[in-house]
Amino acid sequence: MNSENITGADTAPLPPISGAGAQLRAAREAQGLDVSHIAAETRIPRRHLEAIEAGDYESLPSRAYAIGFSRTYAKIVGLDPAMITDEVRLELADGSMRRTIPTPxxxxxxxxxxxxxxxxxxxxxxxxxxxxxxxxxxxxxxxxGADADELLAPQPVETAAPAVPVANVAPAPVPTGPVVLTAMEDGIWVRIYEEGGARLAERTLMQGDRLEVPASARDPRINTGRPDALGVTIGGQSVAKLADRAQTISGVPVSAAALAGRPAAGAATAAPAIMAPAPSAKATGPAGTGTR
Incomplete structure (x- = not known):
């Protein structure tokens, strides 16, 4: 009786691997790959990959990073990206991204x-x-030692010299056409919507992904946390990015008309205005003091 029980236990099938992180780790180990190799291939920091394998999504910057990094990881190890991201979303829905840490x-x-x-x-x-x-x-x-009247007296003001007109300089053409946002890094969350209207698009872009703003949208706006990692073009012509550093922006207009005033990438800045020499100030108070 005992031998039969032992034999049955030895031949019982192993339980399936649960959790997106465990599946990714198992696929990596089955191919004999190290975490450092995955980090080099995906350009995702090793600590983030290890956090995903452990299901520790709290260590990642945000929900969008957890989903985007897991999708990229799945592509490298040959798993179905949609299946893995769905699994990650289920785990996040269980509350694994709670930011409140109880303290004694x-x-x-x-x-x-x-x-x-x-x-x-x-x-x-x-x-x-x-x-x-x-x-x-x-x-x-x-x-x-200066008198109060001297301290309160009007001070000479520097005046700008008249601007020298530049002949035969045509104004730069205003770019027109569709507005396209291109992700320059992985895991860039973007939401496009009409002001006071419906949501047009909401995606987590990976590097090289493009998102075109619908031309028929009325006053389209954008919400994102990485405006510095989004390239902006109007009709194929590059304009300045929405921001030069990582910051959360909300409700910023992204229509062609709103972005047309931005300078093209690499455009030269205007020369500074020529200032007229300031009139010399003569001392009117005691020695060592004068008009400030």
Whole structure:
């Protein structure tokens, strides 16, 4: 009886692998690949790949990164990207992206709530520096011996010289045509919608993916957290990006008319205006003072 039970246990089928991360890890190990190899192929940081394999989506920047990185990982190891991303969405729906981390309560009188001695000395130094700055300001503007009328007298203003007209310079043509957004990195979440109207598109773009703003849209707007990683063209002509750094933007117009005023990529900036020399100021007060 015992031998039969043992034999039955040995031949029982293994349970299927559950979880998107576990499936990705199993596919990678089956091909004899290291995490470093996947990181080099996908240009995804190794720590993010390890977090996906462990199902630790809290370590990733956002939900969009969890889905986009998992899709790219699945393509490299030969799994179905749609199946993996659906699995990731199910895991995220279970609340795995909660950002609130419970912390132990602090009892009254806990020394951790009191500032350290170093912090107290730093605060005292900042107050001292502020006091010295205020004293120097008042000493400069109210202790120089100048009369009040002199301090309040109108100061000479620099005037700009008349602009020199440039002959035979035609205005730059205004770009027209469809507005196209191109992702320059993986995992760029974008939402396009009409102001006060319906949502037109919402996607997580991978590097090289293109998203065209419908030409028939009325006052189209964009929400995204990576405007610096989106190339913008109007009718195939490049214009300036929506931002030069990573930041969350919301409700920014992306119609051809709204973006037409942006300078083309690599366009030269206008020369600075020529300033006329300022009139010389003569001292009117006691020695060592004059018109500021």
């Amino acid at each position: 309560g602090i009892e009254p009188g806990d020394p951790a709530r009191l500032p350290s001695a170093g912090l107290a000395w730093a605060a005292a130094g900042a107050v001292l520096i502020l006091a010295i700055g205020i004293f120097a300001f008042y000493n400069t503007y109210f202790g120089s």
